Amino acid sequence: MKAPPHQVAGHQARDGKLGPLIDAAGHFYKPLQGDERGLKEAAFYTAFSSNKSIPDHIRKFFPIFHGTQLLEASDGSGMHPHLVLQDLVSSRLSPSIMDIKVGSRTWPLQAPEDYIDKCLRKDRESTSLSLGFRISGLQVYGSKESGFWKPDKKMIKRFSAVDVRLVLRKFVSSNASADSGLDPDCCFASIVYGGSDGILAQLLELKAWFEEQTIYHFYSCSVLLIYDEELVLEGRSCGVEVKLIDFAHAVEGNGVIDHNFLGGLCSLIKFLSEVLEAPKCCTIKACPQVEEEP
Ligand SMILES: O=P(O)(O)O[C@@H]1[C@@H](OP(=O)(O)O)[C@H](OP(=O)(O)O)[C@H](O)[C@H](OP(=O)(O)O)[C@H]1OP(=O)(O)O
Numbered sequence: 001m002k003a004p005p006h007q008v009a010g011h012q013a014r015d016g017k018l019g020p021l022i023d024a025a026g027h028f029y030k031p032l033q034g035d036e037r038g039l040k041e042a043a044f045y046t047a048f049s050s051n052k053s054i055p056d057h058i059r060k061f062f063p064i065f066h067g068t069q070l071l072e073a074s075d076g077s078g079m080h081p082h083l084v085l086q087d088l089v090s091s092r093l094s095p096s097i098m099d100i101k102v103g104s105r106t107w108p109l110q111a112p113e114d115y116i117d118k119c120l121r122k123d124r125e126s127t128s129l130s131l132g133f134r135i136s137g138l139q140v141y142g143s144k145e146s147g148f149w150k151p152d153k154k155m156i157k158r159f160s161a162v163d164v165r166l167v168l169r170k171f172v173s174s175n176a177s178a179d180s181g182l183d184p185d186c187c188f189a190s191i192v193y194g195g196s197d198g199i200l201a202q203l204l205e206l207k208a209w210f211e212e213q214t215i216y217h218f219y220s221c222s223v224l225l226i227y228d229e230e231l232v233l234e235g236r237s238c239g240v241e242v243k244l245i246d247f248a249h250a251v252e253g254n255g256v257i258d259h260n261f262l263g264g265l266c267s268l269i270k271f272l273s274e275v276l277e278a279p280k281c282c283t284i285k286a287c288p289q290v291e292e293e294p
Pocket residue numbers: 009010011033037099101122136220222246248
């Protein structure tokens with residue numbers, strides 16, 4: 001068991017803190033949070049897994065759930081219940097990952113007052129309220145030499161709408177790095193965001209479901225965008241994935257559309273479409289876009 005090397009947001013198993021662990025068999029163990037949040041997330045996964053009305057083409061967006069298990073906690077506090085989930089990045093060498101919390105409101109009505117106050121403040125201070133989503137964390141693979149660009153949490157929390165636009169471009173660029181003052185080349189935009197298997201196509205598939213589904217309201221849930229530069233450079237879009245994670249605040253929809261999540265999703269789709277519409281031409285040889293140029 002070890003801490004996940006590619007975790008980009010959330011509580012982390014570092015400095016004696018409670019956080020997720022992974023094993024070599026492709027499992028991601030998320031500790032149940034001490035209050036009712038952990039139990040709620042476990043209840044969500046249990047109900048979702050056996051819900052026959054979820055179509056298969058939608059189920060694939062969720063990590064596979066293998067139940068709960070008592071494990072030695074990462075903070076040394078002894079045995080602790082963990083959700084056993086599919087590790088979404090175990091098969092990847094150097095994944096670029098972005099965690100985007102969707103919805104302008106990140107709290108359900110039923111939440112305690114002090115929790116709502118805290119979330120409201122974060123929603124106002126971030127782009128959640130203004131854009132309908134916020135970036136919670138990311139890493140972008142550069143090269144063997146430069147490794148990953150992984151901005152720290154403090155920097156991410158300060159992202160404005162302008163920063164978000166830039167980061168969505170950097171996420172699909174070959175020249176994204178900490179101190180790069182370069183204009184992002186958006187080298188991988190057409191294959192990662194575009195195409196029939198790309199992120200936009202997958203988000204549109206999700207959106208179509210959200211336009212109808214009234215079973216759940218996904219407050220504070222994230223979409224995880226994942227791709228592997230090495231696969232993309234080979235011209236393979238098969239490694240481009242969208243997944244939904246973090247269901248600690250998912251509640252029953254009671255026959256009502258999840259307008260909050262749907263609105264955030266539409267906004268995110270618009271932002272990604274804009275990157276695709278105006279990518280900057282790339283000049284590196286291995287870039288799939290180069291061949292498309294006359
Ligand atoms: O503790 P913080 O300030 O890091 O907040 C956590 C959030 O990090 P953020 O500051 O928004 O990047 C964190 O957000 P991310 O997963 O990082 O997007 C969660 O919202 C977490 O709450 P919960 O486990 O979903 O109930 C939040 O944890 P709690 O403070 O609610 O335990």
